[in-house]
Amino acid sequence: MMYYIRYGFLVLLIHNVSDMRPFTELYQNYQEQASLIKFPSHPQKLYESITYFMDSPSKKIRPVLCLMGNELFREIHGDSYMAANAVELFHNFSLVHDDIMDHSTLRRGRPTLHVKYGGNTAILAGDTLLIHSYMQLNKIAIDYRGQVMSLFSDMACKVCEGQQMDIDFEEREIEDLSYAEYIKMITYKTSVLLGTSARIGALIGGADSQQQIDIYELGKNIGIAFQIQDDFLDAFGVAAKTGKQIGLDILENKKTALLLKAFELADPVRKAHLKNAMTITGEDRIEAVISIYKALSIDQWAGNAIRHHTAIAFESLDKIAVPVYKREKLYELANSLLVRES
Amino acid sequence: MMYYIRYGFLVLLIHNVSDMRPFTELYQNYQEQASLIKFPSHPQKLYESITYFMDSPSKKIRPVLCLMGNELFREIHGDSYMAANAVELFHNFSLVHDDIMDHSTLRRGRPTLHVKYGGNTAILAGDTLLIHSYMQLNKIAIDYRGQVMSLFSDMACKVCEGQQMDIDFEEREIEDLSYAEYIKMITYKTSVLLGTSARIGALIGGADSQQQIDIYELGKNIGIAFQIQDDFLDAFGVAAKTGKQIGLDILENKKTALLLKAFELADPVRKAHLKNAMTITGEDRIEAVISIYKALSIDQWAGNAIRHHTAIAFESLDKIAVPVYKREKLYELANSLLVRES
Numbered sequence: 002m003m004y005y006i007r008y009g010f011l012v013l014l015i016h017n018v019s020d021m022r023p024f025t026e027l028y029q030n031y032q033e034q035a036s037l038i039k040f041p042s043h044p045q046k047l048y049e050s051i052t053y054f055m056d057s058p059s060k061k062i063r064p065v066l067c068l069m070g071n072e073l074f075r076e077i078h079g080d081s082y083m084a085a086n087a088v089e090l091f092h093n094f095s096l097v098h099d100d101i102m103d104h105s106t107l108r109r110g111r112p113t114l115h116v117k118y119g120g121n122t123a124i125l126a127g128d129t130l131l132i133h134s135y136m137q138l139n140k141i142a143i144d145y146r147g148q149v150m151s152l153f154s155d156m157a158c159k160v161c162e163g164q165q166m167d168i169d170f171e172e173r174e175i176e177d178l179s180y181a182e183y184i185k186m187i188t189y190k191t192s193v194l195l196g197t198s199a200r201i202g203a204l205i206g207g208a209d210s211q212q213q214i215d216i217y218e219l220g221k222n223i224g225i226a227f228q229i230q231d232d233f234l235d236a237f238g239v240a241a242k243t244g245k246q247i248g249l250d251i252l253e254n255k256k257t258a259l260l261l262k263a264f265e266l267a268d269p270v271r272k273a274h275l276k277n278a279m280t281i282t283g284e285d286r287i288e289a290v291i292s293i294y295k296a297l298s299i300d301q302w303a304g305n306a307i308r309h310h311t312a313i314a315f316e317s318l319d320k321i322a323v324p325v326y327k328r329e330k331l332y333e334l335a336n337s338l339l340v341r342e343s
Numbered sequence: 344m345m346y347y348i349r350y351g352f353l354v355l356l357i358h359n360v361s362d363m364r365p366f367t368e369l370y371q372n373y374q375e376q377a378s379l380i381k382f383p384s385h386p387q388k389l390y391e392s393i394t395y396f397m398d399s400p401s402k403k404i405r406p407v408l409c410l411m412g413n414e415l416f417r418e419i420h421g422d423s424y425m426a427a428n429a430v431e432l433f434h435n436f437s438l439v440h441d442d443i444m445d446h447s448t449l450r451r452g453r454p455t456l457h458v459k460y461g462g463n464t465a466i467l468a469g470d471t472l473l474i475h476s477y478m479q480l481n482k483i484a485i486d487y488r489g490q491v492m493s494l495f496s497d498m499a500c501k502v503c504e505g506q507q508m509d510i511d512f513e514e515r516e517i518e519d520l521s522y523a524e525y526i527k528m529i530t531y532k533t534s535v536l537l538g539t540s541a542r543i544g545a546l547i548g549g550a551d552s553q554q555q556i557d558i559y560e561l562g563k564n565i566g567i568a569f570q571i572q573d574d575f576l577d578a579f580g581v582a583a584k585t586g587k588q589i590g591l592d593i594l595e596n597k598k599t600a601l602l603l604k605a606f607e608l609a610d611p612v613r614k615a616h617l618k619n620a621m622t623i624t625g626e627d628r629i630e631a632v633i634s635i636y637k638a639l640s641i642d643q644w645a646g647n648a649i650r651h652h653t654a655i656a657f658e659s660l661d662k663i664a665v666p667v668y669k670r671e672k673l674y675e676l677a678n679s680l681l682v683r684e685s
Contacts, residue, residue: 047507098470102463121444121510124466125503128440131470132499135477139492143485150481157474161467165389168463 021072021327024334027065034082035064035089038133050118050126055093057109062338063198064089069334070202070216073327080141081205084149087137088198091153094130095160095194097123102168131157141205149201156197163189170256176272180261184225187258192224208321215317222314223335226307230339232257233303236291248287254279258306259299260290266297311339363414363669366676369407376424377406377431380475392460392468397435399451404680405540406431411676412544412558415669422483423547426491429479430540433495436472437502437536439465444510473499483547491543498539505531512598518614522603526567529600534566550663557659564656565677568649572681574599575645578633590629596621600648601641602632608639653681 022030038055040048064085071081099105100113101123107113115123138150166186170178199220200213208216235250236259250257267275271293278289294300314335318328364372380397382390406427413423441447442455443465449455457465480492508528512520538559545558577592578601592599609617613635620631636642656677660670 041504044504044507044511046511047504094470098466102466122507124440124444124469125507125510127466128436128469128473129500129503131473132496132503135492136496139489139496143489146489147481147485150477154474154478154481158471161471161474162383162386162389165386165464165467168467169386169388 071206074206196221413548416548538563
C-alpha cells in the first residue's frame with residue numbers, strides 16, 4: 002500500500018491499479034465462490050459422487066492462477082470467477098477420468114471416485130463435470146466469451162491428447178521414446194491447463210495478445226518444471242520433507258523424465274546396466290537405479306532442467322509491463338510450488 | 344415448387360418461405376457438411392478411433408432434425424450446420440461412453456470403439472467428441488449462441504443423468520420400479536436429444552419460445568414412441584421385417600416398457616408366473632414371457648402407448664403456425680421412424 006501513496010497518481014494513469022493479493026488470500030476468496038457451484042440432487046448416485054470428489058481438499062492452483070492472471074492487469078472482474086470455476090471443474094473432470102484409466106485407488110487421501118462409486122458412474126461424473134465447465138463459461142460476458150471458449154476448448158483437447166500420449170508411452174519400449182516426447186506429453190497432459198487458466202484470467206483482465214502469451218508461457222513452464230521436480234523428488238527427495246515414499250516411480254519402472262534422460266545419456270554398457278537394474282525385484286531396484294542415475298549425473302541434469310523451465314517462466318513474466326510489486330505474487334506462487342526441499 | 348407459383352406471394356408475406364425438403368434430401372445435404380468436420384492426426388490412436396466411429400454408417404436423424412427445425416421457419420442458416428454437427432458429435436460421444444458402460448461389442452454393425460481401441464482410448468475419444476461439440480457451437484452467431492449453448496448443456500446433463508438412471512435400473516429390483524420412472528429414464532437418455540436438436544434448429548430459424556417448446560415436444564415424444572416401439576418389436580415384431588432377432592430383451596430379462604407395465608398390471612398370481620418365466624433358461628423363456636404379455640394384453644397396451652406419444656408429437660407440431668406443406672416433411676419423418684412393420 003505504501004507504493005500506492007508514493008507513486009499513486011502516476012501509476013493510476015498507466016494502469017487501473019488494484020493491489021495484487023497473494024495466493025492464500027485469493028484462495029480464500031475463490032473458496033467462497035466455488036461453494037456457489039451447485040449440482041442437482043437426482044440421480045443421487047451421480048451427483049453424490051460429484052460432490053464427494055469436488056469437496057475433497059485440493060490446492061485450487063488453477064482457479065487461483067486464473068484470478069491472479071486477471072488481477073495482474075485489473076481488479077478482478079466477476080467473469081473471472083466463472084472462468085475459475087470452469088478450469089477447476091475441468092481439472093476435476095480430467096482427474097476422475099484419468100483415475101479410471103490409471104487404475105488409481107487414492108486421490109487427495111481418499112478412495113478415487115470409481116473405486117467408491119463404480120466405473121460407470123465415474124465416466125458419467127467426469128462427463129457431467131466437463132459439461133458444467135462449459136456451463137460456467139457460458140455465463141461470462143459476450144464480448145470475450147467466444148475467445149475464452151476457444152482457448153478453453155483447445156486446451157481441453159490437448160489435455161485429452163496428452164493423456165492418450167501417456168497411455169501410448171506405457172505401451173511403447175523405453176528405448177523408442179525421447180525426452181522431447183516426454184516434455185510434449187506432460188505439457189499437454191498437465192501444463193497447458195495451468196497456462197490457459199492464467200491466460201483466460203489475463204484476457205478477462207484486459208491483457209493484450211502478447212501479454213496473454215507471456216502469462217500462458219509462465220503457467221506452462223511452471224507446470225513443466227513442477228513435473229520434472231516431481232520426478233526428481235521420487236528419486237532424490239527426502240521422504241521426511243516431501244511426505245512421499247521414495248522410489249515409487251522406480252518400483253513401477255515408470256517412464257519419468259529421469260529414466261528417459263538416463264537412457265538418452267547412457268552408453269551401451271550403462272544402458273545394459275540400467276535395463277538389468279530395472280528387472281531387480283523389491284526395494285533393491287531403487288538403490289541400483291539411483292546409483293546409475295548418479296553415475297550419469299541425472300540429479301544435476303534434473304536440477305538444470307527445472308531451473309531452465311523456471312527461468313523461461315520468469316522471463317515470460319518479466320516481459321509483462323505491469324508494476325513489479327504486482328508480479329511479485331506470481332513469483333511467490335511459482336517459488337512455493339517449485340522450492341519443495343529435496 | 345408448383346405451390347410457390349400458385350400461392351407464392353401471399354405465403355411470402357406470412358413467412359420467409361423456402362421449400363421444406365424431405366429427410367433424404369437434407370440427409371445428403373448434411374453429409375456434405377459433416378465431411379467438413381476435421382480432426383488432427385496426432386495422437387494417431389485417439390483420432391483414428393474417432394474417425395473410425397464417426398465414419399461408420401448412421402442415420403443422422405439428430406442433425407437432420409436440427410436442419411428441419413430451422414427449415415420449418417426459414418431457409419437454412421449456416422449456423423444450423425454447426426448446431427447439427429454439435430448434436431451429431433454429442434450423439435457419438437454418448438454412444439462411445441454408453442458402449443463402454445453397457446459392455447456392448449457391436450455398434451452399427453462394427454466392433455465398438457472400446458473393443459477395437461481399448462477402454463482408455465474410448466473414454467478419451469468420447470471426451471474429445473464432447474469437447475468438439477462445444478467447439479462447433481462456439482462458431483455460431485453471437486446473438487443466440489448463449490441460448491443455444493444453454494439448451495445444449497441442459498440436454499447434455501440430462502443425457503448423462505438418464506444413463507445413470509439406466510445403470511441404477513439394472514441394479515434395482517423390478518418390483519421397485521415403475522413405468523413412469525422408465526419413461527423419465529428413456530426421455531432423459533434418448534429423447535431430450537431429439538427434442539433439443541429440433542429446437543435449436545428452430546431457434547436459429549427464428550422460432551419464438553412457444554414454437555421452440557412445441558417442436559421440442561415433437562422430437563421428445565417421437566423419441567419416446569420410438570423407444571416403446573423398439574421394446575414392442577423385440578417381443579411382437581417379425582424378424583424378417585425388423586431384421587432383428589426376436590426376444591433378445593427377454594433373454595436378458597431387460598427392464599423394458601413391456602416388462603415394467605406387465606408387473607404393474609399383473610395380479611399376484613400372474614406376477615408369480617412372470618417371475619417364474621423369467622428364470623427359464625434358453626429360448627423357452629421367450630415363449631413363456633410373451634404368452635403372459637398376451638394374457639395381460641401388453642401388446643395392445645404398447646400399441647396404445649406408442650399412439651399416445653405419437654399423438655402428442657403431432658399435436659405439438661399442429662400448434663406451430665407454419666404452412667401445412669412445410670410440416671408435412673416432419674410428419675413423414677416421424678412416420679418413417681414409427682411405422683416399422685411388426
